[in-house]
Amino acid sequence: MSQFSKPGAPRFSVDVYQNEFLPEDGREVNAIVTVTSTGGGAAAGASRAAAPGTAVVIMVDCSGSMDYPPTKMRNAREATAAAVDVLRDGVSFAVVAGTHQAKEVYPGAGRLAAADAATRAQAKEALRKLSPGGGTAIGTWLRLAGRLLASSGASIRHGILLTDGRNEHEEPDALRATLDACAGGFTCDARGVGTDWEVKEVTGIASALLGSADIVADPAGLASDFTGMMENAMGKELADVSLRLWTPQGAEVLFVKQVAPAVQELTDRRVEAGPRSADYPTGSWGDESRDYHVCVRVPAAGVGREMLAARASLVRPVPDGSAPEVLAQGLVRAVWTDDLAASTTINPQVAHYTGQAELARAIQQGLDLRKSGDLDGATAKLGRAVQLANRSGNEDTAKLLAKVVDVVDAVNGTVRLKAKVSAEAEKTLETRSTKTVRVKK
Secondary structure, eight states, rough: OOOOOOTTTTTEEEEEEEEEEEEETTOOOEEEEEEEOOOOOHHHTTOOOOTTTTTEEEEEOOOOOGSSSTTTHHHHHHHHHHHHHHHOOOOEEEEEEESSSEEESBBBBBOOOEEEEEHHHHHHHHHOOOOSOOOOOHHHHHHHHHHHHHHHOOOOEEEEEESOOOOSSOOHHOOOOOOOTTTTTOEEEEEEEESSSOHHHOOOOOOOOOOOOOEOOOOOHHHHHHHHHHHHHHHOOOEEEEEEEEETTTTEEEEEEEEESBBOOOOGGGGESSSEEEEEEEEOOOOOEEEEEEEEEOOOOTTTTTEEEEEEEEEOTTTTTOEEEEEEEEEEEEEEEHHHHHHHOOOOHHHHHHHHHHHHHHHHHHHHHHHTTOHHHHHHHHHHHHHHHHHHOOHHHHHHHTTTEEEEEEETEEEEEEEEOOHHHHHHHHTTTTTTOOOOO
């Protein structure tokens, strides 16, 4: 483990868990890289401490479907007001109403307001005028949020997005292009309210913008959820942090994925960062810990050889454009041995997270097969998911699976599909399928 820090800044540490031993001519090295950030000012400071380096835009779905039932729009207004109340003094913020176009609700004129008692009250008054009507084009909401956040000059830029329906007034390619344009500009948490929205749209937004996705099946739960999201956003203290991997000559990175607190594929987000180095974005950090699975293919070598397979560093850019600041780093090793027991032992952390990633895939594939009418295939995949959830102690996912299948034997993954499954149960399982549990100590 190594860490570097400046006074008053969050302290980062990196721990590497792996079995470094490979058989003769073995080439694949797997490691779990645990990154922990602690001791920043927000964790220890007052809830109303000034935070001029943070900007937040809340995007509220105001399409016509938000009128069914009428309480949904009222719940959305109340939830947004509750989130506004959580804003710390000095945070720049704006509220956007989303339909087939995006409209600034507060403060307007292409700007953001600095949070204080007066602006919070003004924003909540403006929210009272929100009413449902129109279609849904989420890309327009995100583009406006991106422009507002870029104009803020804040280092930590965060969006919160609520939708209750499908993105019907925009082509999928247009939303994809918007997400590509916004990636790296701000992070975004996305929520689907009710059960008429498209899971892959909401989770795709959160994934592309390094945020969280979830379902709020009952609109009455929006205020609590929005408050939690905003409190989490207020806890972020360092933005634009990347996981930098250096590999030696002849080695290549096969994949990089976040595996806790949720599975998030990062491999295709590689950005070259000099000779044999590449950066993978991790977004903004507060007091928290995340796990990453790194897999590297190294050149084959004989028994007794040893090499550094990768160096994992947490880095962030500096204002003057010089070499980025190194926050912490850890080493991934490869040692070739003829000890069969040593080279075939799977590290517990690697085994656990490999299973968690397979669990997420099995759930998603099983639900897709169920929708397409392949009931045998769905039963097999969801049975495997039950087995993996049981084996890893992922009790929350096991409970969600039990609402979709009747579990006959959890250990062996024997299940029967339920004849009737509520839209809420199916959507909740699909949306939360990537949430993982950490290795039990």
